[in-house]
Each structure stands twice: as C-alpha cells, then as structure tokens.
Amino acid sequence: MDEHEEIIGNPNVWGKIFKKSLIEDNDIEFPEDLVAQDSAFLLESLLNAKKIVFIKDIIVYHDNRRNRKKDKSISYVKSKKNLYGRIRAYDLMYNISKQYSREELFCQYLLVQKLLHWYKNYLLETDLSREELENVFRKYSHLFSKGYQTNIRMPKSIKRVFKEISNDNYDAAINVFLKSKQNYHEKRKKANPSLFGKIKTFLGQ
Structure with missing residues (x-):
C-alpha cells in the first residue's frame, strides 16, 4: 500500500484473488444488509494485506450483461434504500480507514470518488423532501466536510x-x-x- 497507494481506489472484488488466511486471521466479512458491502470488504482486506501482487496477464474477461433497463443489479436501482445504504457504507469505510490510521489515504483516493458517484447517480435521481435532505446532510456532514477539504477537483455546484x-x-x-x-x-x-x-425534427416541422 505504501508503494501503490492508488490501488485503494480500485473498488472491484471480482478482479482480485484473496488469500484465505488474510480473511480468516483478520476476521474480515461482508457487512450484512448494506449496499456497497463489497467496497467495505475490499478496503479492510487491502489495509490488512502485508503484500499485494499485481498480475499483468489478462486472466479474466468481464462480460457485462447488465446494460439494459430491465436487467440492472439491485444495488444500482435508484431508490431511497440504496441512497441511504450507500452513504452508510461510505461512513463505515471512513471509520475503517481511521481504525488503521489511513484516513487521509481514504479521503484522497476513495471518499471523494464515492461521494461524487453517490451525488450524481443517486441523490440527483431520488426525490427527497427538504427535511430528508437536511437529515442526510446533517448525519453525514463529516463525510461531506472531508470531501470538501480534500484537494480534488469536482464540479463547482x-x-x-x-x-x-x-x-x-x-x-x-x-x-x-x-x-x-x-x-x-x-x-x-x-x-x-x-x-x-425527434420525429418532428426529422420531418422538419
């Protein structure tokens, strides 16, 4: 991790192989009933790993078949449950990073990336009342504050x-x-x- 800090920002689990003893000896689990649980699992695994090996050869071909409106992963559904679930997952990951004294690393390579994804793909797509917005902004203000303080470019709004x-x-x-x-x-x-x-435009009307 000290040599390749940026790997913390690579969130997929399917592109990695984990040593069984790493998971069992450190009691690492997928958090139950939590959207984006794989991200929390991966973060804790990386922070506990004493050695990480990069394999340059292509040994896996990722075939993404979920590119149709009626065939989406449950975790990508635009709903209040997923909106709240994801921000809860980010909060858990933030606490994990503090536990391992990697808070700044987490903020630099992962937190802002996650918050921007959440904002653009969930918050903008989910209808919340002013009261609901204030509640989520208040409850996770520490995450938004850290995101703002982290020196990474983001849209002005x-x-x-x-x-x-x-x-x-x-x-x-x-x-x-x-x-x-x-x-x-x-x-x-x-x-x-x-x-x-489109038809009217095509017909010149």
Whole structure:
C-alpha cells in the first residue's frame, strides 16, 4: 500500500484473488444488509494485506450483461434504500480507514470518488423532501466536510453544496442542491428529446 497507494481506489472484488488466511486471521466479512458491502470488504482486506501482487496477464474477461433497463443489479436501482445504504457504507469505510490510521489515504483516493458517484447517480435521481435532505446532510456532514477539504477537483455546484454542509449551513446547501438538480434535469430533457420530438425534427416541422 505504501508503494501503490492508488490501488485503494480500485473498488472491484471480482478482479482480485484473496488469500484465505488474510480473511480468516483478520476476521474480515461482508457487512450484512448494506449496499456497497463489497467496497467495505475490499478496503479492510487491502489495509490488512502485508503484500499485494499485481498480475499483468489478462486472466479474466468481464462480460457485462447488465446494460439494459430491465436487467440492472439491485444495488444500482435508484431508490431511497440504496441512497441511504450507500452513504452508510461510505461512513463505515471512513471509520475503517481511521481504525488503521489511513484516513487521509481514504479521503484522497476513495471518499471523494464515492461521494461524487453517490451525488450524481443517486441523490440527483431520488426525490427527497427538504427535511430528508437536511437529515442526510446533517448525519453525514463529516463525510461531506472531508470531501470538501480534500484537494480534488469536482464540479463547482457539488463543491458548493459540500462547502455549505461543512459550515453547517444546511438551508443554503439544500437550496444549492435543488437548483443544481433542476438544471441537471433540464439539461437531460434537452439532451434526450421525446420520440415525437425527434420525429418532428426529422420531418422538419
């Protein structure tokens, strides 16, 4: 890990082989009833590993068949359960990183990446009331604050939301978020016109 810190940001479990003794001796488990449990498992495994070997040869071919709307992994469904489950998983991972004195490493290579994914793919896609938004911003304000403090480039609108949360300005954070959500969906509508609209454009009407 000291030689290749960036490996902590490679989240997939299927692309790795784990020594059985590493898992058993350190009592590492997949957290039950938690979305993104594989990320927590992998983080703890990497932080406990005394040696990591890279295999350059291609020995696995990943065939992604879940690319249709009706065939998505349960963990990718846009729902409140998954939205809350993922942020809970990130909080668990943050605590694991502190336990192993790797907090800064986690923030640099994993936390911001995870928060941006969560924000863009779940928070913007899930309808939450102002009360629900304030609750999640308050409960996980330490994660957003760490994300804001970490020197990594991110979209200005998201960075401003994180900044307001880190300053305990939850009303301001919600207002900025709701504005950015409105802009996000308006851009999507323009980028993906209806079939009828496409036909009219094609016919020149």
